[in-house]
Amino acid sequence: MAVGKSAQEQALLFPVAPQRHSGGVIPGWLRILASRKPLGFSGFVILVIIGGAAALAPVLAQYPYAETDFGSRFLLPSRDHPLGTDNLGRDLFSRLLYGSRISLGISFGAVILAKVAATVIGIISGYYGGWLDKIGQRFIDIWLSLPTLIILITLMGAIGANVFSMIVVIGLANIPGSSRLIRSVVVGVREEPYVEAARSMGARNSRIMLLHVLPNIAHIIIYSATVTLGGVILIVASLGFLGYGVPAPHPDLGAMLSGDGLTYMRRMPLMAVWPGLTITLVVFAFNIFGDALRDILDPRMRGV
Numbered sequence: 001m002a003v004g005k006s007a008q009e010q011a012l013l014f015p016v017a018p019q020r021h022s023g024g025v026i027p028g029w030l031r032i033l034a035s036r037k038p039l040g041f042s043g044f045v046i047l048v049i050i051g052g053a054a055a056l057a058p059v060l061a062q063y064p065y066a067e068t069d070f071g072s073r074f075l076l077p078s079r080d081h082p083l084g085t086d087n088l089g090r091d092l093f094s095r096l097l098y099g100s101r102i103s104l105g106i107s108f109g110a111v112i113l114a115k116v117a118a119t120v121i122g123i124i125s126g127y128y129g130g131w132l133d134k135i136g137q138r139f140i141d142i143w144l145s146l147p148t149l150i151i152l153i154t155l156m157g158a159i160g161a162n163v164f165s166m167i168v169v170i171g172l173a174n175i176p177g178s179s180r181l182i183r184s185v186v187v188g189v190r191e192e193p194y195v196e197a198a199r200s201m202g203a204r205n206s207r208i209m210l211l212h213v214l215p216n217i218a219h220i221i222i223y224s225a226t227v228t229l230g231g232v233i234l235i236v237a238s239l240g241f242l243g244y245g246v247p248a249p250h251p252d253l254g255a256m257l258s259g260d261g262l263t264y265m266r267r268m269p270l271m272a273v274w275p276g277l278t279i280t281l282v283v284f285a286f287n288i289f290g291d292a293l294r295d296i297l298d299p300r301m302r303g304v
Contacts, residue, residue, distance in 0.1 A: 032296050040292020043285035050282055054104050057097035065090065065098040066249040074268045084270050087260050096274050099251035103240070104282070106166050106252075107232045113171030114178050115225050121175065122182025123209050123217075127190050133183070140176040148173055149238060156244040163246060170235055174228060181224055185217045192216070219297030226290030230283040237279050253279050 034041045053060060062080075069089035077084045083092040125133045155169050189195065190213065198208050233253075239245045240254025248255070253275040261272035 033292055037292035037295065040289050040295075043287070043289035043292070046281055046285035047289060050100060050278065050285075051104060053097060054100040057094075057101045061091075061094035061097050063091040063094045065094045065251055067091070074264075077270070083274055084268070086268065086271050087264050092270065092274055095251045095256060096253075096278060099253045099256050099275060100278055100282075102163065102246055102250060103233060103236050103253045106163055106170070106236050106246075107229055109163075109167035110170035110174065110232050110236075111225055111229050113167060114174035114228070115221060117171075118175045118178035118182055119214070119221055122179040123186050123213055125179065126183035126186025127205065127209055127213060129187075137180070137183075140180050143176040144180075149235070152235065152239060153242065153244050156239060161239070161244050161246060166236065166239070166246070170232060174232065178224060178228065182217060182221065185220050186213055189213050189216050219294065222297060223290050223294035226286050226293060230286035230290070233279065233282055233286070 030041075030044075033044060067090060069085070072081070072085050072089040073087055075081050075085040075089075081091050081093065083096060085091055086095070121136070125136045152169060152173060156165070159165055159169075195208060195212050198212055236245065236252065237254035237257070240252040240256075241258040243255075243258070245252045245255050256275035257272050257279075261275070264271055
């Protein structure tokens with residue numbers, strides 16, 4: 001009887017203990033993604049290709065992204081310039097690689113900052129509730145009623161735009177919405193039987209939140225992060241398009257769309273087509289990959 005009781009307690013205290021497989025966790029996810037969610041897998045492939053190319057920009061770029069050559073202006077795609085050149089003779093392939101690198105780097109940094117902070121705030125607020133939760137929710141209501149893009153433009157104009165400031169400002173702007181989502185999930189998880197069992201056995205609140213609440217909302221955090229990345233990339237591109245992105249001569253996808261890209265749209269439309277197509281593909285890929293990942297990670301959606 002003692003052995004049976006101990007096993008039952010372990011099941012209650014560790015409801016999401018991962019099972020180890022000889023093939024590894026990531027290959028298993030990829031196999032499920034490829035077999036059950038081919039559209040989501042195609043999004044993953046797009047992200048790997050674009051993200052890998054951006055990460056390897058110093059290796060793949062044939063020319064410095066700021067190098068001008070007025071004798072090679074408005075060239076169509078060729079072996080020397082795979083995507084053509086712009087109005088200053090700069091290689092569009094090199095600028096697209098570095099622009100993607102900068103835009104994706106800012107987006108990833110901002111989302112990581114937002115999700116880490118939102119997870120801490122959301123778990124504490126949802127688990128404890130009470131007056132702290134009420135104050136936090138009213139603050140979030142106020143923040144979500146404000147025009148986020150206008151606030152970001154104001155802050156970028158006041159403190160100056162660079163990679164670090166954009167990561168911090170965009171990340172902070174995404175904390176309230178993310179923390180509300182996480183908090184709403186935690187409110188339901190805290191009433192689950194295994195959480196009640198852990199409390200009755202004297203487990204500390206910090207231990208319960210770390211070992212029982214967090215693992216059971218991990219799939220929500222991951223799904224939210226992938227979808228948020230698509231939205232943040234649009235924000236980064238919008239700031240760059242409006243002139244509040246990283247300063248010249250550093251390229252970003254939004255800045256490549258505006259300015260010279262619009263000015264020379266008739267003469268050299270590829271100057272705007274390439275960054276616009278990249279933004280569209282990345283956002284689309286993150287959305288379909290996030291949906292597929294949610295279905296795989298959420299036990300309630302398995303088999304759908």
